[in-house]
Amino acid sequence: MPEQAGSPSDTYRSAPVATGERLIPEAYQGELVHAEHLARYRLAARLASGRRVLDAACGEGYGSAMLDAAGAAEVIGVDIDAATVRHARERYALDAREGDVTALPLPDSCMDLVVSFETIEHVAEPERALDEFRRVLAPDGVLLVSTPNTREYLDDNPFHLRELTTEEFLGALRERFTHVRALYQQNYLLSAVLDETALAERDPDPPRRLEVSKLVGLSPGRELYTVALCGVAELPDLTVDVAVAADIHEAHRLAEELREWPRRAAQAERLVGEWTARAHEAERVLTEWTERAATAEHLVGEWEARARLAEAETATYRERADEAERLVGEWQARATEAERQVHQLRENLMRMRSSLSWRLTKPLRWRRALAARRARP
Numbered sequence: 001m002p003e004q005a006g007s008p009s010d011t012y013r014s015a016p017v018a019t020g021e022r023l024i025p026e027a028y029q030g031e032l033v034h035a036e037h038l039a040r041y042r043l044a045a046r047l048a049s050g051r052r053v054l055d056a057a058c059g060e061g062y063g064s065a066m067l068d069a070a071g072a073a074e075v076i077g078v079d080i081d082a083a084t085v086r087h088a089r090e091r092y093a094l095d096a097r098e099g100d101v102t103a104l105p106l107p108d109s110c111m112d113l114v115v116s117f118e119t120i121e122h123v124a125e126p127e128r129a130l131d132e133f134r135r136v137l138a139p140d141g142v143l144l145v146s147t148p149n150t151r152e153y154l155d156d157n158p159f160h161l162r163e164l165t166t167e168e169f170l171g172a173l174r175e176r177f178t179h180v181r182a183l184y185q186q187n188y189l190l191s192a193v194l195d196e197t198a199l200a201e202r203d204p205d206p207p208r209r210l211e212v213s214k215l216v217g218l219s220p221g222r223e224l225y226t227v228a229l230c231g232v233a234e235l236p237d238l239t240v241d242v243a244v245a246a247d248i249h250e251a252h253r254l255a256e257e258l259r260e261w262p263r264r265a266a267q268a269e270r271l272v273g274e275w276t277a278r279a280h281e282a283e284r285v286l287t288e289w290t291e292r293a294a295t296a297e298h299l300v301g302e303w304e305a306r307a308r309l310a311e312a313e314t315a316t317y318r319e320r321a322d323e324a325e326r327l328v329g330e331w332q333a334r335a336t337e338a339e340r341q342v343h344q345l346r347e348n349l350m351r352m353r354s355s356l357s358w359r360l361t362k363p364l365r366w367r368r369a370l371a372a373r374r375a376r377p
Helices: 032-048 062-069 082-092 126-136 166-174 196-200 249-353 356-360 362-374
Strands: 052-056 074-079 095-098 111-117 137-148 179-185 225-231
Touching: 032 062, 032 111, 032 137, 032 179, 032 225, 052 062, 052 126, 062 074, 062 082, 062 111, 074 082, 082 095, 111 126, 126 137, 126 166, 166 179, 166 225
Parallel strands: 052 074, 052 111, 074 095, 111 137
Antiparallel strands: 137 225, 179 225
């Protein structure tokens, strides 16, 4: 299923929580995506009568119910989400089963018609899903399958694991099926003239009979969705012209957005100018701080040189201080020795003066000293 958005309406609370990947009719009533899905299932309903039908990736079950109402002998829906399967059983009384399209919970050759719309792009290996569709088909069974054309499908869908071009899609089918009929689904704007009753009608059943013509043409490969009818045996006749008209509120919304874009563009230009000015100011500040950083680096280099010089001078002064301490120690030792010698001399002198001979020779020393003074000029 293609990406969806939004939540169920208040009348649809029994449905599984919207994940962005399942169409909920009540939530998308009248929208283009609703019309896309209904158009595909209307086409499939033309093949359902009397056939055993598998709706692979059946979602909440509205499409399977359409196939059942078209007279299918049996309809089995398979979906990977347990809550969705449970809802399909409860709301539509369907034979809905939980399962993966790359490993269908069905025996070989058991289905006459396999329908799978907007499914294989959600599989990392789409070829495995196609192999499973081929496996469960009866020898004369047919497959009706669709996928977005990646060249034209512009939505960035995070749930799509691998999108295919038209050529890749049809090539993979032709490797598995003898007969492949390519069909193309494209969205158009439709202008219709209706009476009051038809204008008020919103129920898609029964189909509205309209005379429709086209004003534009496209080449294969330019379609939004590629649809293919495939089989090993000859394909059944199938009238393919089918369309479902949607509301135009999406076109109105697009027009409003287009009117809004000039204002947004002007706002963007103003912001660009503002941010350009900020960028210029940032560049100026950056240049200023770059210059400051260069000056700081120069100063750091200068102070590092001074620090190295100071360290060298400090080492020199430490050496001098060590030498001075050594000399001080040496002179302290000499002074201590001198003090010791002086003290010893004093003690010797005292002993000498206190001796008898010193006292007896005192007059002689006195006369000698007197004579010496007289002899001085």
